[in-house]
């Protein structure tokens with residue numbers, strides 16, 4: 001059989017619908033200035049799908065810093081991986097600033113969060129070790145675990161009773177092998193907006209003697225009094241042994257970082273394969289990221305505006321009877337009942353007739369009869385945007401309940 005023959009039948013859960021959905025439900029193009037209102041298929045839509053949480057993405061100060069740095073450095077410098085020839089004083093200075101902000105001894109910046117955390121997990125876990133992780137952890141954590149040779153124990157999302165059971169199993173294993181235990185969870189879970197149970201997890205630390213790695217991609221810049229993240233919000237930042245976040249969300253850029261003790265970070269610098277064998281970030285990205293961090297630290301008004309929008313949106317939806325789950329973060333899921341076909345029709349109606357663009361999640365990511373609409377409020381949104389959206393959501397919910405999306409006609413228009 002030819003290697004590619006199987007691709008004719010096995011096109012992936014979403015890819016199998018590409019004929020009707022490509023460019024619409026998957027790989028849509030939002031064009032124009034990065035903002036709440038952007039062009040989708042030639043028409044302006046109010047969009048709730050960018051992780052530009054504190055609105056830095058198109059901020060004039062940020063745009064200027066990016067332009068100035070590109071003019072000064074170009075995209076080539078520095079060349080090579082950091083270990084070989086791509087290190088720089090500016091990047092090290094940025095790492096020191098990050099360490100100070102997230103209250104850790106040392107920091108290493110990585111090219112992409114996905115690659116960086118995969119390699120960090122692989123590097124931290126040896127043959128004798130065990131890892132206990134939440135079942136809802138992001139794909140990059142799951143993939144990192146595939147790269148690791150450690151024994152894996154997974155607990156159902158935020159289920160602390162089962163967590164302790166897995167810890168017991170992990171402890172038994174490491175007592176035999178002489179290895180250690182790493183626990184991995186997230187600060188903010190990016191699909192549903194609920195928080196990892198950091199306090200509860202940490203309460204088991206003394207008994208089981210594990211180290212804790214937290215992926216706070218959605219918490220950094222949004223959570224905590226000063227925006228440090230979920231650890232600050234829950235008062236446990238000092239108990240997180242390895243803190244990870246990306247620059248792809250609140251910082252509206254690219255790259256990511258890991259912060260920990262000097263010893264751990266120095267070890268990671270020399271062992272993360274995806275960083276040792278890949279080119280370092282272009283200098284304008286680093287300089288632009290420094291500007292973003294400075295604004296995140298010194299301009300709390302962006303985070304305050306974000307929470308104004310978040311609170312209005314979440315309260316408005318709850319008051320009108322919408323189920324938005326257990327979110328405690330800006331991520332706002334809206335759960336409706338219906339099948340995949342109805343979800344498709346509802347999304348088309350929202351986009352074509354109400355000019356509202358948001359992400360939709362259906363089976364197999366959520367159960368068969370659940371439609372999950374995911375809203376990401378940002379500091380760039382206004383309270384008018386919130387009101388417009390809630391009014392539209394009320395109408396599409398009524399249509400869904402009265403069965404108007406049950407026909408298949410609309411789907412074929414996508």
Ligand SMILES: Cc1ncc(COP(=O)(O)O)c(C=O)c1O
Pocket residue numbers: 112113114115138140186190215217218246247248254255256
């Ligand atoms: C929870 C979480 N971890 C890690 C990543 C990967 O980060 P990056 O986009 O920098 O590769 C993402 C997505 O951006 C994420 O949502």
